Amino acid sequence: MTTTFDFTGKKAVATGAGGAIGGEIARGLAQAGAQVAIWDISLDAARTKADEINQDHPDKAIPVECNAIDKPSVEKALAETLEHFDTVDLLLNGAGGSHPSTTTTPELEFFDIAPEAVQKVMDLNYLSAVIPSQAVGRVFAEKGEGAVVNITSIGGGLPLSRALAYSNGKSAADSFTRWLAVHMASTYAPKIRVNAIAPGFMITTQNRFLLTDEKSGELTERGETVIGQVPMARFGDPPEVVGCTLWLFSEQASFVTGAIVPIDGGFSAFCGV
Numbered sequence: 193m194t195t196t197f198d199f200t201g202k203k204a205v206a207t208g209a210g211g212a213i214g215g216e217i218a219r220g221l222a223q224a225g226a227q228v229a230i231w232d233i234s235l236d237a238a239r240t241k242a243d244e245i246n247q248d249h250p251d252k253a254i255p256v257e258c259n260a261i262d263k264p265s266v267e268k269a270l271a272e273t274l275e276h277f278d279t280v281d282l283l284l285n286g287a288g289g290s291h292p293s294t295t296t297t298p299e300l301e302f303f304d305i306a307p308e309a310v311q312k313v314m315d316l317n318y319l320s321a322v323i324p325s326q327a328v329g330r331v332f333a334e335k336g337e338g339a340v341v342n343i344t345s346i347g348g349g350l351p352l353s354r355a356l357a358y359s360n361g362k363s364a365a366d367s368f369t370r371w372l373a374v375h376m377a378s379t380y381a382p383k384i385r386v387n388a389i390a391p392g393f394m395i396t397t398q399n400r401f402l403l404t405d406e407k408s409g410e411l412t413e414r415g416e417t418v419i420g421q422v423p424m425a426r427f428g429d430p431p432e433v434v435g436c437t438l439w440l441f442s443e444q445a446s447f448v449t450g451a452i453v454p455i456d457g458g459f460s461a462f463c464g465v
């Protein structure tokens with residue numbers, strides 16, 4: 193994928209970037225000239241992604257172990273990052289995900305979902321944006337500029353059936369995006385911008401076998417239902433979120449803050465008839 197953005201000299205932190213979507217965005221940032229710290233709870237995943245990126249864009253990526261919902265871990269990751277980069281200009285909050293323990297099935301009814309499981313998934317999708325924004329946001333406040341992009345989901349706008357805590361956590365992350373945009377611009381500096389991308393259904397490791405059959409590769413019933421709601425009649429591909437994210441990070445979006453941009457093939461625009 194080619195990009196017209198230029199982030200030469202910029203330093204980025206990308207959480208969850210050992211994974212599919214965050215990893216593609218980290219690659220896009222590196223390709224556009226930025227140096228990127230890949231923060232992931234799995235140091236192996238961070239190392240693998242940084243190696244992949246460095247093969248194509250030498251010395252652009254560093255792996256950093258970080259649990260984005262643990263404040264001491266985030267502070268440590270920031271200190272480690274600042275040893276390599278003298279500052280941070282861009283923050284991607286990409287860590288997040290769903291979990292079967294908070295998704296209803298005939299075997300797991302809503303009534304029986306454990307509150308602890310709900311808390312865990314809420315934290316993974318909400319606190320994962322808050323805590324790194326606190327740490328890196330302080331750097332932005334000191335220098336009077338910076339840009340945050342959160343990865344939420346179309347499930348944050350209208351909740352996805354069955355996926356209780358994931359939908360609710362992403363909804364909280366949408367609200368946080370708007371809250372932080374207002375707070376940073378009015379309290380610290382108008383040049384600190386905070387936006388979100390809300391991807392629709394992309395086929396990644398997390399949901400591949402929810403949407404397609406493991407053996408035949410055919411759509412599952414849920415996959416069929418999803419495609420029926422997407423005017424473009426297909427799933428998205430992780431590289432398709434990169435351009436919009438780089439635009440939100442860039443000077444080209446200098447008057448854009450508090451926006452949540454759907455990247456969903458029209459899913460959120462379609463009422464179903």
Ligand SMILES: NC(=O)c1ccc[n+]([C@@H]2O[C@H](COP(=O)([O-])OP(=O)(O)OC[C@H]3O[C@@H](n4cnc5c(N)ncnc54)[C@H](O)[C@@H]3O)[C@@H](O)[C@H]2O)c1
Nearest residue numbers: 208210211212213232233259260287288289345391394396
């Ligand atoms: N895949 C989709 O269809 C889709 C759609 C909408 C939104 N999203 C969101 O996009 C983001 C990335 O999703 P993905 O599909 O690339 O998932 P993924 O599972 O490929 O990547 C997630 C990464 O986050 C890391 N991670 C998990 N917990 C963490 C923590 N506490 N701290 C730091 N890192 C942690 C994992 O190790 C993994 O590398 C998530 O926030 C997800 O909710 C995905």
